[in-house]
Amino acid sequence: MSGESILVKLQKIDRRYLYWILFIGLAIPFIRPIGLPIAVTPSTLSLYNELKTLQPGDVVLLNEAFGVGGIPECMPATAASTKIILRQGAKLIFVSPYVDYQILWARLQELVPDFAQKEYGKDYVFLGFYAGLEAAVAQLGANIRTVFPTDAYGTPLDQIEMMKNVNSARDIRLVLSGDTGDWCDYYIRQWHTNYGTPVGEIGIAMLGSSYMPHYRAGVLFGMSVGSRGGAEMEKLIGEPGSATVTMDSINVSHLLVIAAVILANIGMLSARGKGGK
Amino acid sequence: MAYPTDLFGLSGLWFQWLLLLMVYSYVLYKETPAYRFAEHLYIGITMAISLMVAIGNVTRIAIRPLMAGEVIYVIPLILGFAMYALLISEYRWVSRYPIAILVGAGFGLGMRGVLIPNLLSQVISTIRPPTGNAPIDWFTFVYVAIGTICAITYFLLTYEHTGALSYPTRIGRWIIMIGLGVYFANTVLFRMSMLAGRAQFFLQVLKIIPM
Amino acid sequence: MAVIVAGRLMAFVLMVVAFALFYLFMYLGKGGMKIKVRTLPAMAAIPEAVGRAAEMGKPIYYTPGIAGNLNDPTQGPQVLASISIMGYILRECIKSGVRLDAFVPIQDALPLVEETMRMAFLAEGKPDEFDLDMIHFQSEQSPYLSATLGYFQRQRPASNILIGGFYYESVIMGEAGNAIGAFQIGGTANTHQMPFMVATCDYMLLSEELYAAGATISEDPHMLGSIKGEDIIKFAFLALIAVGFLLGLGRITSLIDILRM
Amino acid sequence: MSSIFQRQVVYLVTAIIVAIMFIDFFFFETSTWIGEQVQTWGMVIYNIAMGLGAIRMMMSHGKVIQRRSTNWQYSGMLVGLFALTLITGLVGYASTGDPQSNSLYDWIFSNPYVSLDATFYAMTGFYIFSAAYRAFRARNIDAALLLMAGCIVLLTNAPIGEVIWNQIPIVGRWFLDYGQVPAMRTFMMVGAFGLLAYGLRALLGREKGYYGEVAGGK
Numbered sequence: 030m031s032g033e034s035i036l037v038k039l040q041k042i043d044r045r046y047l048y049w050i051l052f053i054g055l056a057i058p059f060i061r062p063i064g065l066p067i068a069v070t071p072s073t074l075s076l077y078n079e080l081k082t083l084q085p086g087d088v089v090l091l092n093e094a095f096g097v098g099g100i101p102e103c104m105p106a107t108a109a110s111t112k113i114i115l116r117q118g119a120k121l122i123f124v125s126p127y128v129d130y131q132i133l134w135a136r137l138q139e140l141v142p143d144f145a146q147k148e149y150g151k152d153y154v155f156l157g158f159y160a161g162l163e164a165a166v167a168q169l170g171a172n173i174r175t176v177f178p179t180d181a182y183g184t185p186l187d188q189i190e191m192m193k194n195v196n197s198a199r200d201i202r203l204v205l206s207g208d209t210g211d212w213c214d215y216y217i218r219q220w221h222t223n224y225g226t227p228v229g230e231i232g233i234a235m236l237g238s239s240y241m242p243h244y245r246a247g248v249l250f251g252m253s254v255g256s257r258g259g260a261e262m263e264k265l266i267g268e269p270g271s272a273t274v275t276m277d278s279i280n281v282s283h284l285l286v287i288a289a290v291i292l293a294n295i296g297m298l299s300a301r302g303k304g305g306k
Numbered sequence: 307m308a309y310p311t312d313l314f315g316l317s318g319l320w321f322q323w324l325l326l327l328m329v330y331s332y333v334l335y336k337e338t339p340a341y342r343f344a345e346h347l348y349i350g351i352t353m354a355i356s357l358m359v360a361i362g363n364v365t366r367i368a369i370r371p372l373m374a375g376e377v378i379y380v381i382p383l384i385l386g387f388a389m390y391a392l393l394i395s396e397y398r399w400v401s402r403y404p405i406a407i408l409v410g411a412g413f414g415l416g417m418r419g420v421l422i423p424n425l426l427s428q429v430i431s432t433i434r435p436p437t438g439n440a441p442i443d444w445f446t447f448v449y450v451a452i453g454t455i456c457a458i459t460y461f462l463l464t465y466e467h468t469g470a471l472s473y474p475t476r477i478g479r480w481i482i483m484i485g486l487g488v489y490f491a492n493t494v495l496f497r498m499s500m501l502a503g504r505a506q507f508f509l510q511v512l513k514i515i516p517m
Numbered sequence: 518m519a520v521i522v523a524g525r526l527m528a529f530v531l532m533v534v535a536f537a538l539f540y541l542f543m544y545l546g547k548g549g550m551k552i553k554v555r556t557l558p559a560m561a562a563i564p565e566a567v568g569r570a571a572e573m574g575k576p577i578y579y580t581p582g583i584a585g586n587l588n589d590p591t592q593g594p595q596v597l598a599s600i601s602i603m604g605y606i607l608r609e610c611i612k613s614g615v616r617l618d619a620f621v622p623i624q625d626a627l628p629l630v631e632e633t634m635r636m637a638f639l640a641e642g643k644p645d646e647f648d649l650d651m652i653h654f655q656s657e658q659s660p661y662l663s664a665t666l667g668y669f670q671r672q673r674p675a676s677n678i679l680i681g682g683f684y685y686e687s688v689i690m691g692e693a694g695n696a697i698g699a700f701q702i703g704g705t706a707n708t709h710q711m712p713f714m715v716a717t718c719d720y721m722l723l724s725e726e727l728y729a730a731g732a733t734i735s736e737d738p739h740m741l742g743s744i745k746g747e748d749i750i751k752f753a754f755l756a757l758i759a760v761g762f763l764l765g766l767g768r769i770t771s772l773i774d775i776l777r778m
Numbered sequence: 779m780s781s782i783f784q785r786q787v788v789y790l791v792t793a794i795i796v797a798i799m800f801i802d803f804f805f806f807e808t809s810t811w812i813g814e815q816v817q818t819w820g821m822v823i824y825n826i827a828m829g830l831g832a833i834r835m836m837m838s839h840g841k842v843i844q845r846r847s848t849n850w851q852y853s854g855m856l857v858g859l860f861a862l863t864l865i866t867g868l869v870g871y872a873s874t875g876d877p878q879s880n881s882l883y884d885w886i887f888s889n890p891y892v893s894l895d896a897t898f899y900a901m902t903g904f905y906i907f908s909a910a911y912r913a914f915r916a917r918n919i920d921a922a923l924l925l926m927a928g929c930i931v932l933l934t935n936a937p938i939g940e941v942i943w944n945q946i947p948i949v950g951r952w953f954l955d956y957g958q959v960p961a962m963r964t965f966m967m968v969g970a971f972g973l974l975a976y977g978l979r980a981l982l983g984r985e986k987g988y989y990g991e992v993a994g995g996k
Binding site: 318326343345346349358359360368385408409414415420428449453478480486492497 | 783784788789791792793794795796797799800803804815816817818819820821822823824825826827828829830831832835849853855856857858859860861862864867868871877881883885886887888891893894896897898899900901902903904905906907910914919920921923924925926927928929930931932935936952953954956957958959960961963964965966967968969970973974980981
Binding site: 045048049051052055056059060098099100101102128160163164167178214217218222233234235237238239242243245246247248254255256257275278279282283286 | 330359422489499500503508514
């Protein structure tokens, strides 16, 4: 009966073996890239198209609601979007509710060389960190200056050229929310519902599912989902980056997950076929 | 990000690498003293960092405006410190007041916040006729509407799922299962890119791949 | 009707109708109307979770999740609902002499958890047995997760109760709890964590069930009445969707225009 | 008299705040002054309460050290590192207003703190793998549907699905864009009903569990 015992074993492989295989499987493509083609999904395309409609002088609020852990997922699409925003001649406001905000801002500047051609205070501004979840987002919409009397470097907003006429959500053309959690919801509820500000989402993959109804309902103008969305944005602007490389690891890991699921099901079905349960 | 060359950067980088090993020892092997070290280190420093962030926030949001003459900010400061009444057994109840504010704000914002996006907008997008006229568009329209109806009946709490209700609730269960499966699988993507990011970092520190 | 902000009229009507219905059925419930609430398996499993811990002589792990503070509109109410449920579980634990370790990473919820615990011990006539060390605080998400993982392996709790607002940690806690063979009851209204709780927990409170759980176990007619009210408003919405669907088949969108007022 | 302040007045305060939030939303296009104030107060209270958490944490670890309980050395390290980080942070804060201007604090923040967060975050990858291995089994119709929808989406998200069969992404997209919508929509809607009813019960003082009361049987 050794055959059956193997089938039974397939159903209960020690988790640690699975973990080792996974970690090694994820690492290999970084050493030997595969490079499979990527198709662009409609929600990413909508995001790209809307950003392309930005006019010079439009103000975009970029909310980076993820920690350093979220960089592989959210940063590629954020960087690509920022490139589009700056190239369209629009102005950018950077805010973040995460304590890692300085690292995020530094990383974004590294990834977007266009900042070098733009002028701080005139084309973009780094307001920095804010606390207080949805309540803070509501306040930000009502009056930016109550949340950020100054930018992250301590300069009062009234002394910053591009902020002179920006007081509330009404003065902002659109919001891009990069997040790992509910921040997009906050902006939908507090900005889109109250002021009609268009909201776009750059989220981790799992938010793709929760925000899909919002995208379908037209509440979100576009959505980039996870590192896949990042890879798609990189493709749309024609500049492959880190997300494109990560897609190989994703491929391997997905195949491993499917292999594990198949093994477990073969084990279960065969055991059941032989009268087991 | 370039590979650091100074002691400050190098020590940090290798310490990060070691911590990665310590934490993953829990996953790949078992709970070890190394994991315990990383765990306690992390809890200790994060507590201090959270406290620093909180001090910065309170100063920025309340103390500075107060200094500038906005007396109203005395109220939240008093309420905030009323939380500490919890430490004195006779006056423990005083801490209920700041909590009443928080709970009130949470319920108030929450209840008013779900009405449009979670209820009305969802109904509207369920019943909005498809823009296209292809069979798949109509199939989707019917699937979403009927699916939503059945899934909602699954949540009826004062009726047993028997008799006439047994059919829609069973379909509702299937619809929910499909939703959960899609959600689960979609999340795999996200989790894996995070972990791939760590695997990449692991190799970068060892200089197997460039940083 | 210019009094109400344009675009929010229907929201206002909805809220008034909902509250009126809830209140009406609370009143009817008090007046003796028979209301039977479907048993929620997760709530029915609590005695099993406690019994298991008593038998094994091991503690129970409880957490309201990390997702947000009390004034967070999405997460705060979930945390509150969770604390209500904890009070009930704790009383069962005290009766059976089981220790409950509460991991609470939300600082503003600490007073509530502490008070609820004190009251539970008092209600069971054992106020001296309350020990502050039953409450474990960590600031932020990942430290809380790291402490939980360490606790799982070192203390090996018999049952884990994960009810409240969760984020990414739910799948790790669920799987790590499963690995130590703990009996697990989960619950959340955060859609993004439901699949993992369903996959890793033995029983689970999905979405609305989390809020209703407290009411279903109580015998308070007011509480039960409001649950009935919820069902009635669900029927109203079902009818609304059904009518809208039929109109939609004929490409008529007048209902949508009304709902957007 | 004081018992009124311990209970009834607390409920009244909660109800007033909720009422302010409603009035603010329905009758004013933009947030009113009082509506904004209440939200600011919430933020201040929440942040000040962090100190309470720190006190509780130090009390509990202090007790472990004092009693020399199991693993007390780790608690000692925790308290020591907490003090070190806090002091360096305060020094930086006092000198420039930014704790990270202190180089030791900055090192702690940029290295162990930030990287451990990413490390724990990524840990989900492992556990989701084993959770999928255990959960995706065709035990009955329900589980089979979960498995089917899950596998199609897995293959859609990975570009390799397209290589295996070019129709997979089309089917998978349908599941992602529409297949899951009724379930997610239902969770949103019933969750909202639950919240509204729960909120009303809580405001009427029916929902026990806070403000010094406890739910549960006789």
